[in-house]
Amino acid sequence: MNVKQQSKKDPSSAQAGVGLLHKAFEILNLFQIAHADWSQGEIIEQTGVSRSTVSRLVRYLVETGYLAEIPKTGRYTLGMAAINLGQRAEAAFDLKSFCQPALEELSALTDETILLTAFDRHAQTAVCIDQIEGERGGLRVFEKIGASFPLHAGAAPRVILAALPRKEQDVYLAKELVAYTAYTFISPDKIRDDIKQIEREGFCTSIEETYLGAAGMAACFTGPDNYPVGSIAIAFPLHNMDDIKKNNIGIKMTKIAEGLSKKLKA
Template sequence: MQGVGLLQKGFQILDLFSDERGPWTQVELARETGLARSTLGRLVRFLVARGYLMETRGRYTLGFAAVDLGRRAQSQFDLVDLAGDLLEQLAQATAETIILTVFDEARGCVTCLAQIPSSQGGLRVFESVGASYPLHSGATSKAVLAFLPERRRASVLDGDLTHVNSRAPSGRDRLAAEIEAVRDQGYIVTHDETYVGVTGVAAPILTPRGLPLGSIAIAAPSQRVDAATIAEFVARIQDAGVELATRLAAPAGAGEP
C-alpha cells in the first residue's frame, strides 16, 4: 500500500499543472498539496528524472514525458480514424486480414483496435476487436515490445514466454534475438504463435519520441504465404507504419485548408 500512496502523491503533484497555472516552485507545491517538504522533494526529483517534470531556475513545468503521454493518449482515440485509409489500402492490395493494435501500458499487452477481414474465399484469419495479446507472443505484440524502454523489455524477457499457441517454439534467447532484429529491420514475421497455421507480418507505429503506440499487421493462412508474398507484405506494412508515424508527428491541423 505504501507504493500506492506514493503514486497518489505523485499524481497529486502532476494534477496541479494546467493551462491556467504557470510554473511552480517546490515551496508552492508543498503549500498547495500539503505534503511534507522532504516527501515532496523526493517525488519532484523522481518526476524530473523520469521526464514528467522539468526544472528551470528552481521552477517546475511539465516535462516532455508528460507531454508525450498526453499525445499518446490523444493519438489512441484518433488512431482508427488516422489509419483508416491505410488499412483499406492494405486490405485491397493484399486481400488478407489487416489488424490495427494499440499498446495497453497498464495491462502490459497489445489490444486490437480495428480489423478488416480477408476478402479471400476459403480459409481466412479473423481477429476480434478488443482482443488482447501478451507482449512476447505474435507479430503485433513483438513489433511493440521491440521499441519499449530497455527496462520494460527486460521484464518481459524475464517472465513467462509461453506463446498463446503453447506449442510454438519460445525462449529467452530466441525472443531477445527477435527484438534486436525488429529494432534493426523495423518489422517482424511470425508463424503459429497465436493461431496454428497463421503467419503474421507487423510493423510498429512509433511516436515522435520513438516509443510504440501500437502496431499495424497483415495476417494470413500460412498455406497462402511464400517468400515472395512475405517480401511484398513487409514492404507494404513498413510503408504504412512510416506513414502513420509521419501523421502522428504532424502538427494539429497540418494539411487542412
C-alpha cells in the first residue's frame, strides 16, 4: 500500500514543480547582453517572485553552474553551465538547413542574390552564413560567407538591431559607430528614425551603406523568446532598385521571414 502511494504522482506537487521551474527560467531570462548582471533585490523587483523563492533558486542555479556570483558585489551573471548549454544548442541547430526553403522561395521571386545572416549576440554583429547567388545578367552583388557587419551598417544587420529590446538598442547606439562608406548610417537619431520605419514596414532598405553601387533589403526572424535569430536579405546593384520596389519584394520577404519566426516558435 505504501509503495503504491509513493508511485502515484501528486497533482498539486507536480504543478508546484512546474511553477518553480517557470520561475527559474524567468530568472535566467533576465540575463541579457544589455543587462548582464543582477542582484537578488533587482530580480525580486523585476519578477515579483518572493524573496525566499528567489534566494533558494539563485542558490541552486549557482550550485549547478547556471549562475555565477561576482565576488564582493552581491551580483550574479550567467555561469559556465549556461554558456555551455547555449553552445551545445547552437551546434545542434543547423540554421542554414532550416532556412534553405525560405531562401529558395525568396530566390524564386527575383534573380538577385539572397543572403542569410545569423545574429552573433556576443559580438553584436550580423554574420553571413549562406547565400544563393543571383543569376541576373550584367552586374551582380554577392557576399563572402563568414563576413560580418555591425548592427548599424546595412539592411541585413540593421533589421536585427530594430528587433532588439529598446534598452539594448540604446546601449548599442551609445558606442562609436564605424562608417564603411559616406552613406553608412552612423547618426543614432537617423538610425532610430529608420528603426521606426522598419517597425512600420517590416523590412529594412539600405543604399550603398557597405558597398558603393550596391543596395539591399532585409527582414528579421525571431526565436521563441522573440529575440532576433538572424535575417534574410536581397543584395542587388543599385540600378535594379526600381524593379525590386515595383515587385513589392520587401513585403513578400517580410512574410517569408514571419513564416520562419512561426516555425521557430512552434
